[in-house]
Amino acid sequence: MAQIFNRSANTLARASILGAILLISASGAALLKLQRSPYVTNQHIAPEQPVPFSHQHHVAGLGLDCRYCHTSVEQSSFAGIPPTKTCMNCHAQIWTSADLLHPVRYSFQSGESLQWTRVHDLPDFVYFNHSIHVNKGVGCESCHGRVDQMPLMYAENTLQMEWCLSCHREPEKFLRPKSQVFSMTYQQPTPENPVEVNGRKFLSQAELGQYLKDQYHLRTVRDITSCSTCHR
């Protein structure tokens, strides 16, 4: 009986096994990549907002403190989105007829809220608390990026769990003096650019981080990576 398959079929079969493995792993890798891509995380994408509010202009240009608008950031889990009244504190005086600000004036007159689109949106099963982070020396900028350079607001980071853990596992890499929490321009200490805390000079973040960790009585890494720290 004649052979059905040519000898080359062997090679083909081997190649297709390899090909299948490659295909599966490639699609797996692609899925993983997709999962972390801005398409899914919305990282670096500024959504459309009712008013094209510029943090760059208000923070860098005018020098407003974060807490002028995000009033509850030190007391509550929620940093707070300013009420229309806060906008009108200034905009009742300046830019009173700018078209861009029409939704703000309308909101103030009609009593209807401005409808902002949430930029930093954690999954509902994550319970993040702003107040404890800013009280323990985590700067706004560490998570939100250089807001003072963002004409339109976008998320600097993925807000995925691996990103949270990168700090919860090594908080000393990110801690800063409490006086610098709301600063956008703070630089981690280097030998050229030391940082002074309580009269002590620190030449590296490793040194400073360790010192602050003790100062802040930070819980152990095991504590802050316990599931119920964030999930309940």
Added chain:
Amino acid sequence: MSNTKDSNSNLIPVDAIQPARLELDAVRQKLSEASGPKFWRTLDELSDRREFGELLEREFPRQASEWVDPVSRRGFLKLAGASMALAGLAGCTKQPLEQILPYVRQPEELIPGKPVFYATAMPFAGHAVPLLVETHEYRPTKIEGNPQHPASLGSTDIFAQASILNLYDPDRSTSVTFMGEPSTWANFVGELRREVGAPGVVSRQKALRGAGLRFLCGSTSSPTFAAQMKALQQQFPQAKWHWYEPVHRDGVRAGSKLALGGYYDAVYKFDAADVVVSLDADFLSGAWFPGFVRYARDFMSRRKLDGREMNRFYVAESSPSTTGAKADHRLPARAADIEKIARALAAKLGVAGAGAVQLTQEQQNWVDAAAADLMQHRGKGLVVPGVFQSAAVNALAHAINAALGNTGQTVSYIDPVEVAAVEHGHSIRELVDDVNAGRVDALVMIGGNPVYDAPVDLEFEKALGKIKVAIQLSLYRNETTDHVHWHIPAAHYLESWSDARAYDGTVTIIQPMIRPLYDGKSAHELLAVFGDNPGASDYELVRGYWKTQHTGADFDMWWKRTVHDGQIAGSASPARQVSARLAALPAPENAGAEDIEIVFRPDPTIYDGSFINNGWLQTTPKPLTHNTWDNVAMISPAMAQRMKLDQVKDQADHQSDAQNILEIEFQGRKVEVPYWAQPGHPDYAVTLFLGYGQTRTGRTGRDADANTSRGYNAYSVRPVSAQYSGGAGKVVRTDKYWSLAVTQGHFSMDGREPVKVSTLEEYSKNHNFAHEHREEEPHDQSDSKPESLYPKYSESGWYKDYSWGMAIDLNSCIGCQTCVVACHAENNIPVIPKDQIQRGREMQWLRVDTYYEGDAANPSAYFQPVPCMQCENAPCEPVCPVGATVHSTEGLNDMVYNRCVGTRYCSNNCPYKVRRFNFLLFSDFDTPSLKMMRNPDVTVRSRGVMEKCTYCVQRISEARIAAEKEDRLIRDGDVVTACQQACPTEAIIFGNINDPNSRVSKLKASERNYALLAELNTRPRTTYIAAVENPNPAFKSPAPAEKA
């Protein structure tokens, strides 16, 4: 049960069943041989029926893991394949964009994300239940007791806990209707006050001085209401006010008049009483006993064995209650016999005019012991009459307390707290007589549902048809709504201003938490329509009234302070000097020994029916029976045996047992009811529970699938002459069956000894009883290093600052289920339908197990709340393939919902059966009003996820963040779990066991502290404090129903 029920699948055909009958003799035999468990939960278990063994083998009884709907194998595979394909992509779903809507002008005191607590009170049956309400951005989300108020001391009851669900109930009435057609409040006011053309009711009745105007109200203690009433009486001097509360206290009123010569309210001081004798008084059972929360706290403060002398508790009761379960000496007796017992007790204690009666030996022994004890503790004893008992029993109790010098010591009398101290039975009869005589032009019904719950022989429905203008103010559209002209939606108490007085007279201003969701109106606003100021808001009315009452110049300050504190300081009523004398007591009813007595009781969880649409209360197991979603006719096991009543396997779904349906005839009216053989029920008596069988209620209160009402309507046989009990009932066994959803047998820990009990006498000799008679307890983990597979957390530096633990005092637990409902509210637990509970799929994280001990005729009962034990060596943790349940560094067994894939290995491996699985999508993610109610700090779990108690980890987190911001450790008492906070008797104590001075550490140091199933070496963090009873050593045990 009406005939429509025949189509219901819950009605079981009788063919092809093997009835299981209760054989009491076999049970007695078994108990005397003491080969079975000393403690038992159900009669099935006691009789060791084969089915019970089967039941135990499965975690979720009887094929609970099967699909609910019949799905073919092929269909299943298709679905499985599709879901496999999609599973990989599930992680890639994009989160939908969310909106943020900030305030336009943010209130100054509000910090978004932080809850604010406001003091208020819930009016319940005319009395205030003082509360603190947690609000998130002005949405009330959780109810707690007001710790500063003497009637609460921080605790609550099930109705207060669950009332928040009524506020957000989407089935509430949402609009004013006239003749069933939508209308408006403005139309209503305009129509009533019309002066041109045909004059409206107000104008018409003004001319007649109110001769045809009638008001019908439930009990209220609101001083503002009283003032409004008084003002209206001047305008309409001939108008009449009638009062009807289906669960009224007419016996208390009549008894007070009989013995004290007028209407007074008794205020008890249980913490001062060494001996307490209850004559059918269920003051440890529910809020229908005014002062329940405070009384439970006071009573149990004498049973903590903390150095104060332990009290002794005698209970004679006509229907088994949780109060009776806590008795040292319990005597089941028919309601009519309670009066005889009261007379005998009075006679024995030298009260003149009590008369002579004939008692059984068992009753005589009880009376002798109680009388001797009371005599020995003159001035420190207390006899409490039941609110559902006759006038004579109430009068006798007052007389006994006076004769023993208890008055002024353990009981005092105040003027009635309610606005009108009247007997409701008379009052509603007068109203119906007036209507039938054509004297009534307009009737205003404030609250209530008289067509459903008025005494059946008054035929209220017919009477209502004769009234020209009937107006109803009500939270729901109910049976009465169909017969009125105007229906006004009522504002919930969390939506309106009012005031109310607690059991001791202390006044609370009721402040709203939220604007009326459905434009409801308060009773004050409705009354104002008839007065001079028809547009007045409830705020103006209440504040206006108190302005006239407050004499100082600083009214604004005083008002703010009063509203903030939740009470008017010093407003408790002063004690009145009264003297009790027994005038002519009405002759006692003489019931034959085999004459069947019918007893009516409010349902333990849905009360008079006003909570029928409340899913939390429907799924809360009723104390003792552990029945849900239905009411039953409670009878004694002996009666069940005599009548050859059956329990059959429900052939329709194999999930549950079905009970025989009885036909009960009382004074010429019949009702069909499934029976329930309740250990400890007096023989020759039937207890019927009010509140069920409503035909016109929301989606929860009716069986929507079968389009029938839930349970049976006990009001349909409740005549005005026998409101709580009456003789000459007839009970016939029918061939029909009814499936119940009873949780008592679920999650059983077979054959072990979960509760530990001793007596005070034995305890003084043997302090170690909680650790005896059990399989060998493993030694400390340090000794058992080689055997254990579990990680040694404490040795690897875990639990540095905190190590959480809980101690539950079995002595103090009264089985009231308040903790269960509080947990429900705090942790966003879904409502589980009846058919799913029958499959063992109830979701409450905390259950209260009831264990009986001794003969089924009069067993002792013990309650054991079982939350997650948070084991040190947790069997659930190593078996989870995805690490969804893991040990936290503070000793909790964390449950990570977003990791759970639903293998259920953890719950199979849990020896305590405290894990709950979302077999279906039980949570309601769609109803907008329910979204507002949820606790924003707890995930709403979806289908396919395991969940369980984590010691309210959200509360721990909040306290930890607060402490860390202040750079300190969490202090003892900073974290209070929801169950602990709600508990009226402080039976549950939670805290840090690293701190030797914490309350929980001190309790755990007691020699009565023991771990549940300690022999398994799970080393649970929740432990129990063994119960100690205080029986009278001189008590002659009655034969043969002797206590084990």
